[in-house]
Amino acid sequence: MRLAALTIGFVLLITTSASAWHTEKHELLADAVEVLTDMQGAADERIPQVLIQKAKAIIIIPTLLKGGFMLGARYGEGVASVRDPYTGKWGAPAFITSAGASFGFQAGAQAIDLVLLVMSEKGIKGLLKDNFTLGGDIALTAGPVGRYAEAGSDILLQGEIYSYSRSKGLFGGVSLKGTVIQPNEDKNRSYYGLTLKAQDILMGGAMKRIPKTAQMFIEKMNKIAPPPHNPNTRTHMAQNNTPAQQPPAQKMRVEPTHPPASPAQTTPAQQQQQQQRVQPATPQQPQKKEPLW
Numbered sequence: 001m002r003l004a005a006l007t008i009g010f011v012l013l014i015t016t017s018a019s020a021w022h023t024e025k026h027e028l029l030a031d032a033v034e035v036l037t038d039m040q041g042a043a044d045e046r047i048p049q050v051l052i053q054k055a056k057a058i059i060i061i062p063t064l065l066k067g068g069f070m071l072g073a074r075y076g077e078g079v080a081s082v083r084d085p086y087t088g089k090w091g092a093p094a095f096i097t098s099a100g101a102s103f104g105f106q107a108g109a110q111a112i113d114l115v116l117l118v119m120s121e122k123g124i125k126g127l128l129k130d131n132f133t134l135g136g137d138i139a140l141t142a143g144p145v146g147r148y149a150e151a152g153s154d155i156l157l158q159g160e161i162y163s164y165s166r167s168k169g170l171f172g173g174v175s176l177k178g179t180v181i182q183p184n185e186d187k188n189r190s191y192y193g194l195t196l197k198a199q200d201i202l203m204g205g206a207m208k209r210i211p212k213t214a215q216m217f218i219e220k221m222n223k224i225a226p227p228p229h230n231p232n233t234r235t236h237m238a239q240n241n242t243p244a245q246q247p248p249a250q251k252m253r254v255e256p257t258h259p260p261a262s263p264a265q266t267t268p269a270q271q272q273q274q275q276q277r278v279q280p281a282t283p284q285q286p287q288k289k290e291p292l293w
Contacts, residue, residue, distance in 0.1 A: 025191045029093060029217045031062035032079045035113040036224050039166060045145050047115070047164055052225045057082040057118035057127055057202070058090075059181065061098055064114045064165075074100045074179060076114065077187075080127060081221060082202040088227025090218050092210050094201040095187035100134075100179035113166040114176075117143060120160040127181070128199040134161065135177030 036058075040046045052058075061078030079093040098114075116134075118124060126132035134140045143162030163176055183198040191214075192207060201207065210218075 025095065025187055026213045028062065028077060028095065028187075029079060029213055032060035032093075033217060033220045033224070035060055035062050035166070036115060036221070039113075039115060039164060040224055047117070048144060051143065051162065052117060053088075053228045055083065055117040055119060055225075056085075056121070056124050058221075058225070059096065059114075059116040059118065059127075061096075061114040061116075064098060064112050065110070074098065074176075077184060078114070079217075080198075080202065081218075082124065082127070083227065084204075090221040090225070091204050092201050092207065092214050093217050094198050095184040095191065096181055096198075097184045098179050098181050100176070115164040117162040117164070118160070119162065123160045128202060130198075131180050131182035134163075134179045134181065140176055 057080060059078060059080045061076040064074060064076035076098045078096055078098065080096050081090045081093050083089065084091055118127060120138075123138050126138050132138055139160045141159035141162055143159070143164050145164070185195075188198075188201060189195050191211065192201065194207070196207070
């Protein structure tokens with residue numbers, strides 16, 4: 001009887017732990033959406049829409065904790081998503097962790113919501129690796145905010161990653177230099193039911209199905225940070241927002257198969273055959289769908 005009770009209790013414990021573990025990931029996705037929604041709700045402090053539309057990827061960490069007195073440790077968990085280069089829509093989320101340390105006087109426990117916009121191919125490559133360091137491997141810049149930045153002509157700068165933060169309690173600014181971003185392999189494996197690398201999730205080639213909560217995350221992200229209005233036009237920052245240049249059409253060079261005959265030796269039928277050989281029909285080139293970058 002006691003053995004049966006212990007067995008039942010053990011099963012309930014495992015089931016409860018698994019349920020809580022799964023719920024934790026769902027809450028993290030919901031919190032990430034809420035953070036971006038709140039940031040975009042303030043007209044004078046929001047991320048400029050034109051900038052977020054240019055972002056190739058986004059990292060959202062709902063709570064980045066920082067504490068200590070002489071040695072400040074930073075730790076947070078969040079999600080990352082990459083835009084589809086053809087449609088501009090957000091892809092499946094991958095769970096990530098961030099960690100770092102800073103020396104000097106610390107004002108006490110601090111917490112912020114953090115959003116990182118990845119603007120360059122180098123940033124994408126870093127995100128697909130096992131880990132990358134902010135301010136080390138990839139340049140980090142505080143992003144412009146508000147309606148005035150939205151209207152500014154110099155908003156599209158050369159930053160690789162733009163950072164946006166929102167305070168939670170005691171906080172006087174945060175230095176993110178040295179913060180390491182890496183995949184949360186345990187959460188990704190538990191959530192998707194497969195052992196996947198960050199590249200498998202973010203580039204979307206290895207998953208046969210996406211959980212319902214991930215689909216909800218994608219739908220809400222596409223509403224908060226929609227793709228550019230014209231997804232068929234390249235909008236990479238390196239191209240300075242100019243349409244893709246088409247190469248000049250090449251003239252067809254026709255080599256005669258026989259030496260040209262004199263007009264006196266050429267019959268009308270032969271002249272017609274020569275004209276048909278010299279003027280081939282120009283094949284129609286199929287229209288290619290250009291990626292966003």
